[in-house]
Amino acid sequence: MTTTETTRSATDLAPGPRGGLQAWRNLRRFQEDAPSYFLELQRTYGDMVRLPLGFFTVHLPFSPDAVRHVLQAANGNYRRGKGYDFFKIYMGTGLLTTDGEEWKARRMVVNPLFHRRAIEGMSDAMVSATSRVLDTWAARAAGGTTTLDVIPESMHITLDALGSAMFDRDLEPDHPRIGPAMDQAIEAMVFRGEPRQLMPAWMPFGYQRRVARTRADLYDIVGDIVRAHREGEHADRTDLVALLLAAQGSDDGPDLGDDDVRDELMTIFMAGHETSGTGIAWTLAELARHPEVQERAHQEIETVLAGRAPGLDDLAALPYLKQLVDESLRLHPPIWVFPRDAVADDVVGGHRVPAGESVFLTPFVTHRMPDLWPDPERFDPDRFAPGQEEKLPRFAYFPFGGGQRKCVGWMMALQQSYLTVAMVLQRFRLGTALGFDDGLATLVSLRPPAGLRLSVTPRNR
Template identity: 35%
Template sequence: MTAPEAARPRSRRLPPGPTRSRTPALLASMARDRLAVMTGAALRYGDAVRLPLGPKTLFFFNHPDHAKRVLADNAANYHKGIGLVHARRALGDGLLTSEGELWRAQRKVIQPVFQPKRIARQTAAVAEEAAKLVARLRAREGTGPVDIRGEMTELTLGILGRTLLDADLSAYDSIGESFEVVQDQAIFEMMSLSAVPSWVPLPQQRRFRRARADLERIVAQLAAERAAHPSEDGDDVLSRLIEATGNERDETTRRLRMRDELVTLLLAGHETTASTLSWTFHLLDQHPLVWEKVHAEVVEVLGDRQPTTADVHRLTYTSMVIEEVMRLYPPVWILPRKAQQEDEIGGYHVPAGAEVLICPYTLHRHPEFWPAPDRFDPERFAPGRAGGRHRYSYLPFGAGPRFCVGSSLGLLEATVVTAAVVRELQLAKAPGHVLKPEPMLTLRVQGGLPMTVHTVR
């Protein structure tokens, strides 16, 4: 069968990039600072770069047209790529790593949980959890720095438990630590390309096996409790997964499907929003005039009451701040894909089997599409300012068929929590602490975010 005209390669030209002799240095740089490698490659070679990494050659594309081609126009040709494939050994075949019919079936099961009307009904639950956070933080005023990244992780896990599972995850004390270990293992698998056998008794591998067993135990308990006490409407993730796997004859397969889906959903769901909120409070501390505008808007819109869904839509400037935070520090910093058939992108040949990278972190700082790209400027997202901006120059939640299923809940959480905290508290970076981005499964703050708490007078 002849390939469609849009998909047929016309060029055999390969993108520029470092020579293969640079592979050892490049591998060392990737292990040390992946963001610097991607940023430097784009600056030196342009919007299309070929990066030789040992047995692999990465094709890094950094133009909105390239992103559109890979993620949307020819998405069927690009399956999950380097890193995520290897993370499967840690995460299993959940929505993040699966492909084909399995992915479509999983998406069909999960999608209704994120319908706009259902998410809108979660505003009260999110606001209640945000109020609890504010109370916890206020109790720490004057006691020294608080790890805001840790607080955001606890908060977002609690919110996901209530909104997606209709369950209280605070009863599982080890869940946050176990997720941390699983994420560390996923990154280890990604960086080592799964070259280290899982049976090798490294301390990290032993910790991972214990963490995975702990999460399997938690998932089994959650499923058993839901089966014994069904929810009233049955529209939460647990209920839908129990129904979807109910006809699976093999108990092991059914258990693994439940585990993979819930672990992936909870890990990706809480980690992305926790990272966004951490960067938000850091940037608000660094830009006091922006903080004042957010505070004024929240007081004007909400007064001293909890937000409703209608209120969230009126927090215009607060939403602009969140969007700008995600531009500078996109929760999903890289989108790896693997070409199933050869293709042409930006005039360059992409061989079948090539590992292709789209990097929102560098794309969001492309000077052709973002003036003064390193400056924190929420006004970029003011109503009417997006006119003429390339749709694919801003990809905080990806694009195309794989667009993040939980984006609406993530935005709701980030907006409500930011409003709740800024209305009553100011968070200030601990003196002497230097922040550094850590590109893991999400772009999080490395080593935590110590900040002091101050009540707004």
């Protein structure tokens, strides 16, 4: 820490670094590596920290009870707030950025696609998308070993599966446009306190022009999807687009305009594959770093599947596969922080949170608290062996958030992860490549700035 002095002007406020000029030093630390900085704050000040960041103040509750209070017990007092303003650049007023009755009405429209039975029906699309990408790995390996960055590879899988399941669209031809546009978008949607992010969108600077151009590219792709549905090309499908378009003509649901339909599609389109892909990539990286875990999982998969593609009915017989995915999400939750703003004064973790100030709930830190997770940096899937998770307090583990605003796609993300990881281990042996780096960059999801490069060797059957 730059300083260990705590705020003492009000005894009911949580401890933490000083404000004033120190707040700008805090902001710099936040910009450099926020997750590691928050972890350091928890180790220094305890389970509730008050952190001045430039012109703003955020409160960091880390204990499971405090997290439960904000996400569940007092959820009516907390809104998405300032932390989500920059998501509106691309997602407008969709599920991720709205609150209150407007959010509830929109959630009711899309709910049918996120029920368990509907998600189970997406498994064929998930398996097919994974198979296509793994075929390219096999071709690149050509009987030997190749190296690749598994982050874009995993996102390729999740994007294609999402396109098929949610939009009835083969997004493969759109990848050359989607990739660069997404890279710009995930940079723009996370506020780092940079001056260029605070300048009006109409100003003719390079950053503003790039944001406008990539938004137009993504809007164009989503617009094509909507036009195809309006013209009847997908009349026999009940996908996300069909549900939203049907809601436009319904008296029972929200009054959705064309921009509202676009915003909801953009939300699912962007959030639905980026975080899932990152989560899968981290799981593959942990398997590469822990060959004993990799081989134990491979043996389980071989015993159950005997070389065939996995199906949903197989997952119950693959408990260790589920454990290692859960453990990877503990160490590397793709959504590393959930921001909220307090509507009225509140008390969280025994300390006052004034109305209008922000609360950052941080699974990256809570998942590393030693009193909850002994030897917390160690990758150990047996933490999630049957019966173990029930011993933990509620919200000791919350990679998908919690309460009524828990990620709507959490079951879809887990199902995709289980199926994809199983298929990778069936066909390939993973290792860490020269120059492997798992440092952190806080984009929309938590990932290394240099990617996750692994060695990939086909398994000889």
